[in-house]
Amino acid sequence: MSTLTNEPEKFYLRRLSTFIDVVYALVFFHMLTTYLPFVEDMEWTHKPYGLLSHMVDNRSELLRIFIGSGLALMYWNQNNGFFKNLVRTNTTHAALSLIQLFLVCMFVYFAIADPGLESISSPALQAGSLALAGFTSVGAWVYASKHNLVRADMKEEEIKALTKINLMEPLTAVVNVGLAFVGPMAWTLAWFVLPPVFLWLLKKRK
Numbered sequence: 001m002s003t004l005t006n007e008p009e010k011f012y013l014r015r016l017s018t019f020i021d022v023v024y025a026l027v028f029f030h031m032l033t034t035y036l037p038f039v040e041d042m043e044w045t046h047k048p049y050g051l052l053s054h055m056v057d058n059r060s061e062l063l064r065i066f067i068g069s070g071l072a073l074m075y076w077n078q079n080n081g082f083f084k085n086l087v088r089t090n091t092t093h094a095a096l097s098l099i100q101l102f103l104v105c106m107f108v109y110f111a112i113a114d115p116g117l118e119s120i121s122s123p124a125l126q127a128g129s130l131a132l133a134g135f136t137s138v139g140a141w142v143y144a145s146k147h148n149l150v151r152a153d154m155k156e157e158e159i160k161a162l163t164k165i166n167l168m169e170p171l172t173a174v175v176n177v178g179l180a181f182v183g184p185m186a187w188t189l190a191w192f193v194l195p196p197v198f199l200w201l202l203k204k205r206k
């Protein structure tokens with residue numbers, strides 16, 4: 001009887017996972033189409049090295065692609081790390097997962113609205129939305145672990161370890177909210193420097 005009772009929750013988990021994957025795919029595609037250098041005017045044909053020269057001239061946009069799509073993929077990977085250990089979902093967990101997805105979409109909106117990081121508010125809002133997205137995702141996982149939505153064979157130590165390791169993304173984003181007021185260069189570099197630092201601190205604490 002319990003198996004039959006859990007079937008709808010398993011079905012909703014599959015639907016939720018598929019929906020989230022589709023949205024992340026659209027986010028990634030939108031990042032690429034927004035930041036890739038414009039080529040329809042064929043201006044690049046008059047440059048010494050053709051498309052290569054054109055891409056070098058637009059290297060700031062390529063950096064935005066690397067950061068924007070990289071962060072989106074990082075949060076998608078975080079989501080996968082949690083979802084692969086779930087066996088079902090419920091209304092509260094699904095709502096938290098969709099809120100996390102909405103916050104990632106807000107990051108994309110803020111990133112596309114100011115691709116050159118001309119204002120202080122844009123990088124701060126980008127980092128802020130990712131911080132909230134990360135903490136919401138961790139919160140959904142903690143909720144799932146306390147309401148028997150995770151695999152029965154998972155040990156408490158595994159659940160805690162997965163929780164801690166996935167705090168790296170939102171902690172990095174929190175710090176970057178402050179670094180947005182320092183300057184775009186510091187804000188950009190922090191996305192590369194801070195994650196390894198937080199990983200090292202987490203391992204040292206363990």
